Amino acid sequence: MRSIVLAGLRAHLLRLVLTGLVVVLSVGFTAATLILTDSLDAGTRKELAADAEGVDLAVLAPDGATLSPDEIAAVAEAGGVAAAAPRSGVSVHTVDTDGRIDPFATARLLAAPLGADVPDGGVLLDRRSADRLGLAEGDEITVAAEGTADLTTLPIAGLTELSADGIDDLELTAGWDLVREFADPPGASRVDLRLEDGADAAAVRAALPGGYDVVTGSELAQQLMDSSSQREALRIPLLMLGAVSLIVAAFVIANTFRILVAQRTRELALLRTVGATRRQVLRGVLAESLAIGLAGSLVGVGAGALTALVTGSVLGESMVLTVTAATVAWSVAIGVLMTVGSALLPARAATRVAPLAALQTVPDGADSRTTGRARITFGVLGLVVGTLMLLAGAASGTSGGGAGLILVVFGAAVCFLGLLILGPKVVPPLVRAIGAVAARLSGGSRSTAELATANAVRNPRRVAATTAALLIGVTTVAGFLTVVESSRQSVGAVVDGRIPADFAVRTATADPIPDDVARAIEALPETGSVVQDGADLLAVNAADGVDDDDARSAIVDATAEHPELSVQSFAQRRAEFEENLNEAVNLVLAILALALVIAFIGIANTLSLSVHERTREIGLLRALGLTRRQTRVMLGVEAALMGAVAAVVGSVAGAAFAWAAVSSLEELGFVVPWGQLAISAAVATLLGVLASIAPGQRAARTSPVMALAAE
Incomplete structure (x- = not known):
């Protein structure tokens, strides 16, 4: 065998x-x-x-605590210690282009490691942030400690690589004396020690102040590595x-x-x-x-x-x-x-x-088997149970925490499984309906379109299985796009409804915005309504007929003596949010495109095998006058019908699942992105047509005589 x-x-x-x-x-x-x-x-x-x-x-502070300056000094002065480097990191705010403290922009100020050469009062800037901000060695950067309005300008002494646990925030590396000025309290999470030549580590450990966890360099490295895994x-x-x-x-x-x-x-x-x-x-x-x-x-x-x-x-x-x-x-x-x-x-x-x-003889691709009652029963049961779970999850809102969304996810899976089981019953009628429309619109190629429709539904199980592959991809894409657009529109509506203004004046400190500043802004001829929204925010509208840039410049001038007050444009903030969201959306869509590519290969594979299976049939049609072009069109229409059915059903199913997911979340309103769904449906149909090109060329080259002789 x-x-x-x-x-x-x-x-x-x-x-x-x-x-x-x-x-x-x-x-x-x-x-x-x-x-x-x-x-x-x-x-x-x-x-x-x-x-x-x-x-x-390395001397480690207890969990959640820090080593005070006195404790750090005691560790550094212990016998046998040649050098000590307190290690800590604090968060500071950077300033915007107006020279104001930006409450949304933070930087990590890190204490330099043991043996690092950082000039007193200077900082090392990570290369990624330097490229993004256009800064270089010799430039300056201005920061402020969290909760204060005191600006500090720091010279950039050099560039360095981003730390291993760095994220998107800007990173600055400085000497300990500078870092402790921004720390509150001014302590360190650990102190790294280098011992004198010939010093006994055990003796030095015994000489250190008690109450701390002291580890060797190799043990420290292992602890750092063990705490680093964020890959999940x-x-x-x-x-x-x-x-x-x-x-x-x-x-x-x-x-x-x-x-x-x-x-x-x-x-x-x-x-x-x-x-x-x-x-x-x-x-x-x-x-x-x-x-x-x-x-x-x-x-x-x-x-x-x-x-x-x-x-x-x-x-x-x-x-x-x-x-x-x-x-x-x-x-x-x-x-x-x-x-x-x-x-x-x-x-x-x-x-x-x-x-x-x-x-x-070799089968011609027709399948006379009917869909069994058990299959229909399980399919209908899946649709009913899944739909009930979707409705229950959508109705729960946030009353059950995240239970509503979890119920929606499982309900969508069960509902979609039922749809797949009923595929041989659902897909062929849809193919016939779309095929009938295509035949009426095809003019002189009507007979070819009708023949393609008949071929597509002659094997219900096969057309359902072929369509299912593309259907999964289209449903996922349609559901994802609908959820994203609903989130985008809902966030915009919430922001606009809460603060319907052109600008926001925010404070980066815990102190409220002074009343005289609010009155000065309200008195500007470039501004219209000024609404106090809490102690830390002023919502300001530009006056009628005043350009937004002119109004913003006037507000900036009126708050010149308050570096803690930043003037932000809601339109700009929304644009930044949209840009970040679009980047994430494009990444997910690029990954989901792989599923569509695989479905594309599946349609091409099915049509290729179908052409081989229908060799004699195609030969007979060619002998009866079907031209090569009509042969290619026939297979193209056949593939387009499968793609169109997947596009229609997938778009509807994806939008329905997205509705249930959006309804289960607080403050989100359901929005159907008709344009995006139309594009995804068109892409699915186009994939079907493209998948038919190679099989269509092969079928068109079929010789009527050789085909009729084949078994």
């Missing part, structure tokens, strides 16, 4: 290439996520370990998005094997005739899927490693390419299990091929 399996793989190699590509793409994304997060984590751990280089001993914050969302691609891939693989088994009916029947048992046929088909899954998974791991390396370089993050045995094992296991599991039902169908089927 092994030789038969190998011969089958060689004979159907071209047919299985696209299936293998689906495995490569889906497993590659999973592997890339695991490798990228492992590599970023390894790079971070390496940098954190470097923070303990040159440290012989990136890994889990990416793997959840990747799961969409895996589900789509499973549908594509199952559909491919279902078609292959149907096409190989005579071959499998002949094997049964010559003595092959049902178990041997089952093992043979599963062995083929195992070979495809294993090969595709291994290539996917390699592609994932390359993708992770390129992504890390593009992000500019510090990383050490790390490919662990566990990552390879998990990725390969996922790919193999997905492929073999998807091929299981088609393989079982292969065991039911009777030996007498060897005397029949």
Whole structure:
């Protein structure tokens, strides 16, 4: 049987290439996520370990406490200590382009590590912030301690790399004496020590003041590395998005094997005739899927490693390419299990091929089987239960904490599962309806469009399975876009409704805005209404007919003696929010595009196998006068119909699921992004048309004589 399996793989190699590509793409994304997060984590751990280089001993403050200046001095003066470096970090505010303290812009002021050369009174600025702000060595940067209006201008003595646990905030590295001026209280979280040559570490440890945890440099490095792992914050969302691609891939693989088994009916029947048992046929088909899954998974791991390396370089993050045995094992296991599991039902169908089927002709793709009552019952039950869960989650609002949204997620999954089960009953009527519209609009190509519609619905199970792959991707995209647009519009409405003003004057301190400042702003001819919103905010509108820039300049001049008062434009803040949101949206859509690519391959695979299956039929049509162009149009319309059905059903389902999710959250209003949904639907339909190009070219080249002679 092994030789038969190998011969089958060689004979159907071209047919299985696209299936293998689906495995490569889906497993590659999973592997890339695991490798990228492992590599970023390894790079971070390496940098954190470097923070303990040159440290012989470290004195750690108790959890949540700090070492006071007197305690730091006592540690530094202990016998055998050559140098001491208090380590701490404080948050300070930076100033905006007006020279005002920006309450939303913060910087981390870090104490320099042991042995670092930082001039007194100067700071080192991280290179990423320097590039973003256009600053260089020799420039100055102005900061203020949190809660104060005192501005301090610091000279930039040099540039340095971002710390291992750095985030988006600007980072400044300075000597301890400068850092303690901004700290409240002026303490340190630890003190790094370098011992004198020949000093005994145990003796120095005993000489240190009691009550503190004292560790060696290697122990400090291990503690820093153990506390560094933040990869799950990136890994889990990416793997959840990747799961969409895996589900789509499973549908594509199952559909491919279902078609292959149907096409190989005579071959499998002949094997049964010559003595092959049902178990041997089952093992043979599963062995083929195992070979495809294993090969595709291994290539996917390699592609994932390359993708992770390129992504890390593009992000500019510090990383050490790390490919662990566990990552390879998990990725390969996922790919193999997905492929073999998807091929299981088609393989079982292969065991039911009777030996007498060897005397029949190759099937023409039609499927006379009706959808069973059990399937219909389970499908309807899934839709009903899922819908009830969606309604319950939407009605709960925030009364149950996050329970409402969780209920919506599970309800959407159950509802969508029911829709997939009912696919053979739901999809064909929709294809006929859309096909009828397309036929009426096609003019002289009406007969071709009608023929394409008939071909698309002749096998309800196949068209439902093919459409399901694209349907999953479209539903996810439509739901995500609807939730994002609802959030965008709701946040804007809340902001505009709470403070319907052009500008906001905010204070960065705990002191309220002085009354004389409010009166001075209100007296400006460039300003209209001025509304006090709490003690820390003035909502100011520009006067009628006054340009916003002129009004803002006047407000800035009126508050010149108050550096703690910043003048912000609501339009600017909303634009910044929109920009950050759009970046996140584009990233998620780029990941979800992988699911659409896999669905695209599935449609192309199905049409390619369908062309092979319908060789004689196409030959007969060509002999009856169907031109090459009409042949390509027929397959294009057939694919477009499947794409259109997925676009319509996916958009409706995605919007419905998004409505339930939005309704379960407080202060969010449901908004349908009609334009974006129309674009996603058009893309889905276009993918179907593009997927038909290669199969259409092959069908158009079919010779009528050779096709009619084929078996």
